[in-house]
Amino acid sequence: MAGVLLSAKGIKIRFGGVVAADGIDLDVLEGENLAIIGPNGAGKTTFLNISTGYLRPQAGTINFLGQNITAQLPRTITKLGIARAFQIPQLFLDQTVMENMLISAASRQGRPSGFQALSRLPDVPEMERLLDLVGVSSYAQRKARELPEGQRKLVDISLALALKPRLLLMDEPTSGVASSEKLEIMDILTTALAKEKVTSVFVEHDMDMVERYANRVAVWNVGKIQKVGTPAEVLADPKVREQVIGI
Amino acid sequence: MHFLRTARAAATVVAIFTSTAFAQNKPPEIKIGIATFLSGPASVFGVPAKAAAEMIADDLNKKGGIGGVPVKLSFIDEGAGGEALVSNYRRMVQDEKVDATFAAISSGSCNQLVPVAEDLKVMNFMWDCGAASILETRKYRYNFRTQANGTPEMLAVLIYLLKTKPDFKTIAVVNQDYAWGRESWEIFSTALKAMKPDVQVVAELFPKFGAPDYSTEISRLLALRPDVVLTTAWGGDLDTLVRQAGQRGLLQQSTFVLGIGESSIQRLGKDLPEGLIVGARGDHWFLHPEKRNDAAFKAFNEEFKAKTGAWPIYPVYHMAQAFKALQTTYDKAIKANGGNWPTREQVVDAAVGTQFATGFGRPVTLRSEDNQGLEAQLVGVTKSFPGYEFKLLDNMMIFDPKVITNPAGIRSVEWLKTLKPEFAKMDVPTFKQQ
């Protein structure tokens, strides 16, 4: 069994009257693709927000590689090796895709220069490789603003990959993508993750995607984890089918 | 140092273009560049002065100009702000090649322009700015002040106060917070301390220049009840202060001294009560007791009134003085040059020590030691007279400039400290308004 990468214990948070996390315990294992499913408002995104430091839990701790990262700043957590991709792609829209990537590369290295040209960074070939891996290299010199939604999503993930993370958290990687493209994108993505040896956690609504790409599934319901298991186990559970998938 | 060479070359080019020395033919016109406020609060002085300048130039040209040469005016706006003012002044001197400049109203502008005039070697008459320090810190060749400065102006007001209200015990000051407000109080309070040391200063208030509201200051003065309140404010600020104070009874409670209030009298109209002491920055008053029957003086005032709708105020007379000084200087220079047209430098030589009759009051002398003008001072007290919608000055005293101006070479504050109580006992002629 692979080691534990990220470990959440007793995470609690509430917004006014809404309980978004009510004692979440979850381990993310090295090398796996963990899917998080659950109805809207169950607290899935909140969990990602807490894990990456965007929100501070009212109780509980998050450990990453044995280090307590609870309530650290997002950029500190990023530096430790957790990258994040967003439900709505978060790009630098006025810059080209390559510039986006190079900003990410420069961020990873720290101490960015104020005098050397960005376009002359030695990371250019590596970024080209990553864009190629994700299948968007033809857009490299285009402004991010000009890209269609599906491609933006992939660039968003590439930005995270450029950080060379140990763990990648993705919020609905295929939402907003035409259903005909979903499979292709997930294929590209999982191949890339495997190649880069990145562990991933992804929030997902589409059970087909979960079945095909997840090693493990955690089911969220009203701020609690209802069930954890392999996709087959979880999706066979009648309670999960009724409450979460709505069949 | 390539650019230095370029600069030197450039300087040579400039020198060739600008210096117009040697035997002079009579030029087609004498160009005068005038810096005055056309915008901002001080345009209450600048705009009437501009009207006066245009009127005087017209009259002068009708009579054949100066030495047979007509004058031509160009104006720049002091209100445009520091940088624009200096660049425009340079443009006027370097591009339009004016023969003389009159600059400026505010001491701030004078501080900026006087060194520039000296650099550009153009004769400049400081026609209205009052800061004594400008001519005290350095001897200039090209800069002259064709009127008094703050020291005799404030001293005259103070002596008038000491003569007419010798028993006051407390005084408060409300001045605008800028050089004139501060300096005039420094002059006044230094002289006061020297001549009447027992007076207590109960409040020193310097509200922001252009403050729209003095209610709080007035409340405080109403509560403090000083015998005398001095203000050297002017323009809209003085109007506001006087009206707000009048409305709330402060003008009746304390004796008000309006250091340079002559310029606001007409505008304030009925809102100005009787009994306020008013200074005039010179011996300027459209009913000047020694000149009021002078035909030319009357004609000037009438013409100005017809043109602008108001009687002349002191900046108008200051502008006229600058013209008189220029005319006298040129006449003197032409005479000294054997009737030939003088060079610019010869004109500047002639300006030193010139005495000229203003026609609007007593004559003015440009003291040769420091180019400071010696100008008499008129102070009076407000009183109603039939036939006027506003108050007139009564019990006017006219002060001799030689007595109340600090001698050349001694800084005014140092000189004021040496004054004795007896100084205020000097003989000064008093004139009733007729």
Next chain:
Amino acid sequence: MAGRIKPITAAAAIFFLVSAVAPLFVSSWATLFALILAKGVVVLGIVLLLQAGQVSFGHAMFFAVGAYTAAFWGRYVGGGDIVLFLVLGAISSTVSGLIVGLFVVRYRDIFFGMLNLAFSMVLWSLLEKMYPYTNGADGIRVARPSLLGFSFTPETFQYLILYISLLTAIAAFYGVQRYLESPLGHMLRAIKSNETRLEYLGTSARRVLLVGYVISAFLGGIGGTLVAMIQQIATPEFGYWTKSGEFVFIAILGGGAHAFGAFAGAAMFECVRFYAAAHLADSWQLILGVVLIVIILYAPNGLIGLRQRYRQSGLGGS
């Protein structure tokens, strides 16, 4: 991209060349161009912050800091040298930029603008009110400084200061250009489009903005020192909010997208003011206001944007 930058760089080169040569023929242009260049340096700082989408409505405070550094030196120490003034102005504005920056980089958009305005108004009121030290509203005269010990006649000095301003402007232009193309510069631009993402890449947006802010304060200070030497005076008006507004105005006028916009805008602004003041003494504000409205409504990328638009339409679209 290279094709987009190069013609502008060429335009900048022509502009700098004209500033160097034209005043040799019309002497009153020496001061005019020196002012344009000095103000252009200040506006470069505004352009820098515009990259991050931030508008400082108080940047005149650094302009005033630079100017008063020279003025205070002259008043309390005496004498002065152009190089010394520039170095001191650079130091004082950088330090004050760092101090103010540590506070303001925590804020964005209108709050960033407001806090800057507040700081600048505090400085302005102090300069106005500390009359015994600052001469209040009248300001402090700055005597003509020497250069490395050599003193100059007024005629030479106006050219000297022009070429000093020119060198400073070229250096600043080059430096800012390089900075904007660098990773830090790109991160600055990233703050405008997506600050959250920048944080999620592990970069502190505040630190990136702080570097930009300090550089822009430095440029403001240098420009202020230059203007104080050109005008030979420093007044509180240098730090008043309308001055800050003027700098932002110039940046938008020229176009905030490129460093040259600062100089294009400054040239336009000063020329309109100079000639409008000469011919229509009473309406230069009106003219500038109308020019600004036309630019904002019809050429939102400023003067340099006009050229680009023309070029694009010339290429026949695509």
Next chain:
Amino acid sequence: MNSTLAILAVLDGISYAALVFLVSVGLSLIFGVLRVVNVAHGSLYAFGAYLAATLSLRVAPVSPWLTYPALLLASIVIGAVCGGVIERFLLRPLYGRDDVLQLLITFAAFMIMDNLQRMIWGVQPIFAADPLKLLPNVTVFGVTYTSYQVILLPAVALATLFGLRYFLRRTLSGAVILAVTEDREAATAIGIDARRVYFVTFIIGASLAALGGALASPTTSLVPGMGADMIVLSFAVAATAGLGQIEGTALTALLIGLTRAFVIYLHPEFEVLVPYLLMVLVLLVRPLGLFGAVQVRKI
């Protein structure tokens, strides 16, 4: 300082606060709804004052009591005409564009109005004190106040405060404005014409600035440049309160007015510094102002 002086200072502070509130609340309202900092606000104040004085001087010979409706008329005319023109022709084309441009176009409007003001009304101070003189003086501890300043102005300010509250909380139009303030997209989705709301709000805000000017006109000389100082002051008040906070603006205006009055009594040198220093201190501790509310961004 004894208690008598303290009471005097309070009276001075209140009358000052009343005027500042009227101008600031207009600025705050406009920001709350349009998200635009209207730099021309000070010019609207000045125009309101000038037009009010012009009208007052016209009607005063007929009956001095007519000057009161004249003040009101002036503020409505300026608010509707100048405010309307600025919103319709300058701001409207810029909605959805960069905030900087919106701010700067009002700066352009400020420059133009400042210049126009000189062209229309000249540079000589104008004074129209009839409304002030109609009301009797009141005496407090031997110190005379005009009831215009210590009674009428605060009364108008209070009436404006409660009027605005009522309008926004209890009327349909007010509810519509609040809806747009809180969530523009949702409001548009349910069929609210946001452009009309902007137009109306801007005119209301502009009228308040002009009303401030009109009410100030009897107490002060109208001079060129009076708008430039007012804009920063009202901005400082609105920002210290938290932009868009109406009750907060009232309390902050009072705070600044009282502090200023006490400072003039105790340390007059620091008077000018008061509003800006307060602003810096408040913004450092509470970036959204004393009464501003936090909004979390969704990612």
